[in-house]
Amino acid sequence: MVRVGVDEAVAEELLADMPAGAQVVRIPRRAEEGDVLDVDFWMVPFARKGAEATFRRLRGVKVVQSMMAGVDWITPWLPPEITLCDGRGIHDVSASEWVLSAILAVMKRLPVYRDLQHRQEWKGFATAPTELMAEPGLAAGLYRVLGEDLAGKTVLIVGYGSIGAAIESRLAPFGVNVLRVARQARENPEVHPGDALHGLLPQADVVVLIVPSTPQTRGLIGATELALMKRGALLVNAARGPVVVTDALVDALRRHHVRAALDVTDPEPLPLGHPLWTAPNCLITPHIGGSTPQFIHRAFRFGAEQVRRYIAGQPLENIVGPEGY
Amino acid sequence: MVRVGVDEAVAEELLADMPAGAQVVRIPRRAEEGDVLDVDFWMVPFARKGAEATFRRLRGVKVVQSMMAGVDWITPWLPPEITLCDGRGIHDVSASEWVLSAILAVMKRLPVYRDLQHRQEWKGFATAPTELMAEPGLAAGLYRVLGEDLAGKTVLIVGYGSIGAAIESRLAPFGVNVLRVARQARENPEVHPGDALHGLLPQADVVVLIVPSTPQTRGLIGATELALMKRGALLVNAARGPVVVTDALVDALRRHHVRAALDVTDPEPLPLGHPLWTAPNCLITPHIGGSTPQFIHRAFRFGAEQVRRYIAGQPLENIVGPEGY
Numbered sequence: 001m002v003r004v005g006v007d008e009a010v011a012e013e014l015l016a017d018m019p020a021g022a023q024v025v026r027i028p029r030r031a032e033e034g035d036v037l038d039v040d041f042w043m044v045p046f047a048r049k050g051a052e053a054t055f056r057r058l059r060g061v062k063v064v065q066s067m068m069a070g071v072d073w074i075t076p077w078l079p080p081e082i083t084l085c086d087g088r089g090i091h092d093v094s095a096s097e098w099v100l101s102a103i104l105a106v107m108k109r110l111p112v113y114r115d116l117q118h119r120q121e122w123k124g125f126a127t128a129p130t131e132l133m134a135e136p137g138l139a140a141g142l143y144r145v146l147g148e149d150l151a152g153k154t155v156l157i158v159g160y161g162s163i164g165a166a167i168e169s170r171l172a173p174f175g176v177n178v179l180r181v182a183r184q185a186r187e188n189p190e191v192h193p194g195d196a197l198h199g200l201l202p203q204a205d206v207v208v209l210i211v212p213s214t215p216q217t218r219g220l221i222g223a224t225e226l227a228l229m230k231r232g233a234l235l236v237n238a239a240r241g242p243v244v245v246t247d248a249l250v251d252a253l254r255r256h257h258v259r260a261a262l263d264v265t266d267p268e269p270l271p272l273g274h275p276l277w278t279a280p281n282c283l284i285t286p287h288i289g290g291s292t293p294q295f296i297h298r299a300f301r302f303g304a305e306q307v308r309r310y311i312a313g314q315p316l317e318n319i320v321g322p323e324g325y
Numbered sequence: 326m327v328r329v330g331v332d333e334a335v336a337e338e339l340l341a342d343m344p345a346g347a348q349v350v351r352i353p354r355r356a357e358e359g360d361v362l363d364v365d366f367w368m369v370p371f372a373r374k375g376a377e378a379t380f381r382r383l384r385g386v387k388v389v390q391s392m393m394a395g396v397d398w399i400t401p402w403l404p405p406e407i408t409l410c411d412g413r414g415i416h417d418v419s420a421s422e423w424v425l426s427a428i429l430a431v432m433k434r435l436p437v438y439r440d441l442q443h444r445q446e447w448k449g450f451a452t453a454p455t456e457l458m459a460e461p462g463l464a465a466g467l468y469r470v471l472g473e474d475l476a477g478k479t480v481l482i483v484g485y486g487s488i489g490a491a492i493e494s495r496l497a498p499f500g501v502n503v504l505r506v507a508r509q510a511r512e513n514p515e516v517h518p519g520d521a522l523h524g525l526l527p528q529a530d531v532v533v534l535i536v537p538s539t540p541q542t543r544g545l546i547g548a549t550e551l552a553l554m555k556r557g558a559l560l561v562n563a564a565r566g567p568v569v570v571t572d573a574l575v576d577a578l579r580r581h582h583v584r585a586a587l588d589v590t591d592p593e594p595l596p597l598g599h600p601l602w603t604a605p606n607c608l609i610t611p612h613i614g615g616s617t618p619q620f621i622h623r624a625f626r627f628g629a630e631q632v633r634r635y636i637a638g639q640p641l642e643n644i645v646g647p648e649g650y
Contacts (some may be wrong), residue, residue: 093476097499101429101472108426113610114439120602122594122611147426149619151418173495174422269447277445285438286447294474 002311005039005058014296017304021311031057041065041310043303044074046291052077063316065306067299069095069163069290070240071320072213084320089162090302091290096166098289099208099238102261103155106234108147111283151175156204158220159211159239160191167208179204183216201228206236213240223248226258234259238289241266246276253279263289327636330364330383339621342629346636356382366390366635368628369399371616377402388641390631392624394420394488394615395565396645397538409645414487415627416615421491423614424533424563427586428480431559433472436608476500481529483545484536484564485516492533504529508541526553531561538565548573551583559584563614566591571601578604588614 001023006015008026015024025039029050041063044051051074055061066074067087078084105111116123153176157164160180168178168189178189179200185193192200197220201207207229211217221235222245229235229252237244241264252258259281268287270276276284309316326348331340333351340349350364354375364383369376369391376399380386391399392412403409430436441448478501482489485505493503493514503514504525510518517525522545526532532554536542546560547570554560554577562569566589577583584606593612595601601609634641 093500094472094474097429097475098433098472101426101433101435104422104426105430105435108423108610108613110426110430110435110608110610111439113613114436114608115443116611117602117609118440120595120597120599122596146613146616146618147419147423149419149617150422152619170498172498175418270445271447272445274445277442283435283439284442285433285435286441288433288438288471291471292474293471294477 002307003038003040003060004307005037005042005061007043007045010045010300014300015304017301019304019308019311022304022307027054027058029054041307043067043300048073063306063310065303067303070213072240075320083316085306085316085318086320087299087302088318090299091295092163092166093298094292094295095163095210095238095290096170098263098285099167099210099236100170102236102238102263102283102285103206103208103234104150106259106261106281106283107150153177153205154179154203155206155208156181156200157208157210158197159209159217161210163210163238164208167210197225198228201225202230204233205230206234208236209239209243211239211243213243218242219245221245221249223251226252229258231257232259234261236260237262237264240264241268250275250279253282256280263287327632328363328365328385329632330362330367330386332368332370335370335625339625340629342626344629344633344636347629347632352379352383354379366632368392368625373398388631388635390628392628395538397565400645408641410631410641410643411645412624412627413643415624416620417488417491418623419617419620420488420535420563420615421495423588423610424492424535424561425495427561427563427588427608427610428531428533428559429475431584431586431606431608432475478502478530479504479528480531480533481506481525482533482535483522484534484542486535488535488563489533492535501531523550523553526550527555529558530555531559533561534564534568536564536568538568543567544570546570546574548576551577554583556582557584559586561585562587562589565589566593575600575604578607581605588612 002021003025004022005025005027008028018024025037027037035057036059037057038060039058040060042058042061044064044066046067061082063083063085064074064078065085069087069091071084071086074084151174155171155176156179157167158181160182164180171178180189180191181194181197181200182191183194185191209221211220220243226248235258246266249260253260261283263285264287265276276282306316327346328350329347330350330352333353343349350362352362360382361384362382363385365385366388367383367386369389371392386407388408388410389399389403390410394412394416396409396411399409476499480496480501481504482492483506485507489505496503505514505516506519506522506525507516508519510516534546536545545568551573560583571591574585578585586608588610589612590601601607631641
């Protein structure tokens with residue numbers, strides 16, 4: 001019998017796919033001092049806060065399964081002899097959908113129109129009030145309040161992997177030109193190596209960040225990189241907040257050099273009064289990109305499948321290597 | 326020499342593709358009483374207001390080219406012996422992009438997050454204030470503030486034609502089930518006839534209206550049809566305002582029976598104080614779906630190509646039949 005540890009609050013229906021031979025161990029959020037639970041296979045809860053403290057109450061853990069694509073919040077405290085699996089793949093649908101929604105919302109000026117809706121002002125044809133028109137680059141001019149086509153644009157995907165490929169497949173029918181960059185160059189499709197980033201940034205109308213969070217990707221997009229972006233280009237951060245240097249982004253937004261759509265920020269949560277909230281041409285969602293009700297089900301189906309592999313003695317998927325991803 | 330009438334304000338660059346043998350006649354917006362201009366081929370300006378008055382000042386018109394997919398605003402006053410061509414096809418890109426942006430924005434709750442951004446509140450995980458959570462149907466519950474997947478949903482396209490096919494091709498990689506209905510049934514792909522609408526509405530998570538505006542489509546979606554929609558389903562109107570019975574929609578929205586994304590309304594423009602502005606779960610853009618700077622160029626390239634055909638004695642495209650579309 002393999003003991004599978006899950007948070008006490010996980011709904012019973014999410015565990016319906018657990019294989020025979022698995023015994024679910026509910027982990028209470030509040031524990032008495034000294035309480036210890038025997039668990040072989042631990043499914044880390046989505047809540048990051050307290051995950052380390054919970055781990056310290058578990059005994060005999062051999063496998064840790066994260067539901068997140070990124071595991072940078074687990075590696076610092078997890079002993080290296082324990083197998084860590086990430087959630088690569090299970091976020092593809094919801095994360096790529098968020099990226100497409102963010103790109104299209106900015107192209108069609110949905111945030112501006114939402115604001116106009118609250119004012120109950122029907123203003124489409126270049127008549128919107130100028131304070132809503134803080135828009136840089138090519139989009140300015142006579143037709144600036146209308147939408148903008150995605151067709152014909154160049155989209156650079158930074159950190160091209162499983163989610164990146166899902167983004168590209170959804171972009172394909174829009175008739176865009178896709179450029180790809182990742183840590184390691186690959187062929188079919190052509191993925192440029194990381195050091196090609198500076199050469200690719202000036203070509204892109206949209207830059208999508210989907211890199212894992214590692215020491216190497218921290219501050220990947222700073223003042224230099226923002227300056228290399230086209231005037232009016234859109235930066236989409238679906239990775240992690242610290243991948244972008246916040247002060248440099250606020251500055252580039254205020255100078256109307258770029259636009260941004262952010263699902264992650266640094267700091268996060270973004271506090272009241274932070275200049276990003278009110279920076280021009282910046283759409284912010286509170287780290288919801290990967291998370292949908294359907295995702296939760298997908299995640300636990302994947303977790304159950306991993307438990308089945310573990311019981312059957314088959315190789316696990318998504319094992320995190322020593323490099324952290 | 327064929328005299329091509331265009332509005333005085335049309336930028337010179339938009340006329341760059343005019344063929345040899347075409348003589349551009351600039352039509353002033355303000356004319357002295359009794360002024361008459363000789364024009365063979367008239368490109369109707371985008372502004373509907375005053376189009377009929379402008380037409381009365383033109384002499385010898387043989388062809389009228391509209392840049393809009395719908396020509397319901399021209400047919401009532403245009404003598405039947407004049408050839409009328411519509412803008413079918415030139416809107417495919419921008420209109421289908423708007424539809425995708427509207428569907429994805431609602432799935433990912435971007436209007437709610439935009440409102441939270443103005444409050445500078447980072448609230449993603451089921452903690453948003455309840456007054457923003459006026460959301461019906463399956464989406465309600467623990468995860469209601471997060472996004473929702475488009476994947477796996479059923480999308481019904483009502484008025485399946487050129488734009489409908491463009492919408493479907495962009496939906497395809499999202500893994501949705503597409504249903505189609507049009508005036509006349511067709512095969513490959515299967516398009517259901519108009520009288521199948523009532524049977525299809527209860528199956529759809531998203532209903533996209535892209536029908537032409539004709540006497541037959543006026544009030545196509547009323548209280549009966551809205552009641553047939555699934556609770557929480559999304560109605561997307563990218564057609565014309567009067568295709569939907571506004572009072573019935575306001576009522577269905579207020580009862581949280583459906584959600585809506587509207588690029589067109591009835592009345593239009595929507596006046597200050599109209600209940601649609603503040604109806605729950607309703608996103609409104611001011612009839613901008615088809616119009617992007619890139620569209621303007623596409624439209625005039627198409628117009629120039631029509632002029633070329635006319636001069637060469639070739640059949641024109643998009644001739645509007647006696648049925649009005």
